[in-house]
Amino acid sequence: EPEVTQTPSHQVTQMGQEVILRCVPISNHLYFYWYRQILGQKVEFLVSFYNNEISEKSEIFDDQFSVERPDGSNFTLKIRSTKLEDSAMYFCASSGSLAGDKETQYFGPGTRLLVL
């Protein structure tokens, strides 16, 4: 069964450093998302991406964040200068299969980011 993959599974970084989180969405999906979940909190939407551009972003997704689809398979989230409060689990999701289920969002296993 196709699945969303994410790397790395864990990342520890110093405050102020840049991190790049990587995702490979399901291959025939057209819509890509990043969500985050701070420990003990709910899953929160960050940004959605379609047709090589951001389609929607939340108030969390400020100028420190950026997304990119550098090639036909990867979808990345960059945090330019990490803050302590960026520590969270970051989930990538994809949806929009050309055939079959068109709306269900499938989530990757997440990257646990710890900012020290």
Added chain:
Amino acid sequence: RKEVEQDPGPFNVPEGATVAFNCTYSNSASQSFFWYRQDCRKEPKLLMSVYSSGNEDGRFTAQLNRASQYISLLIRDSKLSDSATYLCVVNPISGNTPLVFGKGTRLSVIA
């Protein structure tokens, strides 16, 4: 973005019990509704979509009441493997748009 509210639990039930979770959403224009399951430190996984007429998938039954803006999930004959956090999820706009998550209700099924 409007909120989705759930009883956080935990619900501790014996194997074989029937347990029900409730959820309310504040955006009356919301279009799509889902229950996701999340195991500890794992990703959310779709359990079932929720349709206006109600739907059933094996031991799981989901109901939607649009007038009351209320969604429910019933689990019959609980198994140990049902232990997880159950997330009520709403899509305010139809289609491939951002989901709004509740904080989840934790279920522990005890032998």
